[in-house]
Amino acid sequence: MKELIRTEELAKIYENDGVETHALRGVDLSIQEGEFVAIVGPSGSGKSTLMQILGCLDRPSKGKYFFEEREIHTYSDEELAKIRNERIGFVFQAFNLLPRLSVLDNVMLPLIYRGTSPKEREQKAKKVIELVGLSDRIDYHTSRLSGGQKQRVAIARALVTDPKIIFADEPTGNLDSKSGEVVLRFLQDLNEEGHTIAIVTHESYVAQSARRMLHIVDGEIDKDEVITKRRIVAQEGFSK
């Protein structure tokens, strides 16, 4: 397997009114292509900070971050934006869809910043919308969708650029358990197909559906384990 992500002594220090908060204290980790990693830990442990840095949404204060051997820690804002656009997909707890745009427009959004032609944008978006089972809602404003449907739109949006890795930050956090299961099942399916996935969660049943678990405590990797008894989420199909 090829190494996708490597960090060396990754640290993040927030400074607030002269008070320093060490969110990450020297994290060394490596993620291979095709992995399904759950980053777990109590709130305030730094797991979200780690995901944000790995997702190129934020910069480390110290240490090195390599993504496909690129030295991300040296990158400018513009270069980071390009990496996010071409290599990374995001699924957020709060969905972060543009409520007054249609499903199709939301999914096409990342492709705009890539300069994809409108025709190709629509083709690609329609394909992933079908994949998440929302073809019949393609023209709906996303404000009219249920939580589970919204998160599926978000997954479609993350997938449309065919990223190297998808980061999901508490993707089931705002969903009822049934919709949460559907989303997890979907992430598992994507992983089966070869997508690399990193999921941040504080719920163990969610983490159990991954293949590897990284425990973060006080900004450090406390435990890095392979999940032996993996929970395979039941195939329920998408509720429409």
Added chain:
Amino acid sequence: MAVSGIFVHKSRSILTTLGIVIGITSVMVVISVGESAQGLVLQEIQQFGPSNVFVLPGKEPKGFTEGFGTLLNDSLKQKDIDDMAKIPNVVGVVPYAFGTALVSFESESERRTIIGSSHSSQENFNLEIESGRYFDTFDVDQKARVAVIGYDIKEDLFGQTDPIGKKLRVKNTTFQIIGVLASKGQGSFVDYNDSIFAPYPVVQRDVLGTKHFQRVAVEADSVENVSNVVLDIERVLRENHNIDDPEKDDFFVQTQEEVANSIDMITGVLTVLLGCVAAISLVVGGVGIMNIMLVSVTERTREIGLRKAMGATRKSILYQFLTEAILLTGGGGILGVCLGIALTFLAVSLAHSFLDISFPAVISIKGIVLGLGVSTMIGIIFGVFPARQAAKKAPIEALRSE
């Protein structure tokens, strides 16, 4: 993308556009109407050649209200007219005595302006005859009771009947109609279509019952000689009126230049006053645009964060907001210009039908540029500046904002 942003935030877009429309419309209407009025007056003046000067009775008015005094002053008499004609370099002296009188034909009767003058008034006012003829020197010398009527008077009193040769009663005197004027727009002090022109001796004696003139046009043989002629006129009239001290003059001479200047000044003051009103509305509109833009960008910080997370660069975010601001303010601007043009025409036509002042609608380029410029600037500055701040934030910070 920017276009969809506009349609997605409909109420915001409508409000912003409204602010701009109000600002531009008011500025445009005010400046256009001002310039229209100015254009009318200047055009009217240019009609009398620059070698013409006007002699008016009374003291030279210093302000708006004093102007009426000249109509009542009776200092300019026949002898003055005759003497001014003898001044070297003077090629024509055209006296005017005017007033309103009840005009009747058969059972129809209406109040109209009657203007008594010499035959040269035709040339002075650039009057065209539709039928018949204008009165000549012979008619004036003979104190002939002949009249030339304006186009509207013919229409109103005679309808289809040919008025030439008909008898028209003006007050208690019967005039024979010898000509009808071609239709002509409003002048600065007369509505040609609604006036009756007749030799001044009859008008003075039989209609107005006066012996003075309200206005005398004196033409010099060349523009260069105008200043000399003015001095001569002042000398002759002071002598006739027994005045030693120029301060006590009971007449004054206006050159075309002075007339143009004084009118220019009056309309200029008006334009500035109205312009202030317009500027206030532009500011109010601008504050509206400012508010809505600021609020919307703050509201959309999360959107900016999301777009950045999806790979938008700072530049593309700025570009989006700039395009939105330009489209909004530009769209509002075009709407405002159209509305401004429409309202200017409306104002001009209202002035025509209610105030009986007709002047051509001039669409002020100055107004368009000013209105468009200011509101677009406001829209762009307040649309883009906060967006720039938001775009500077790390995407995760922007995403977290509520």
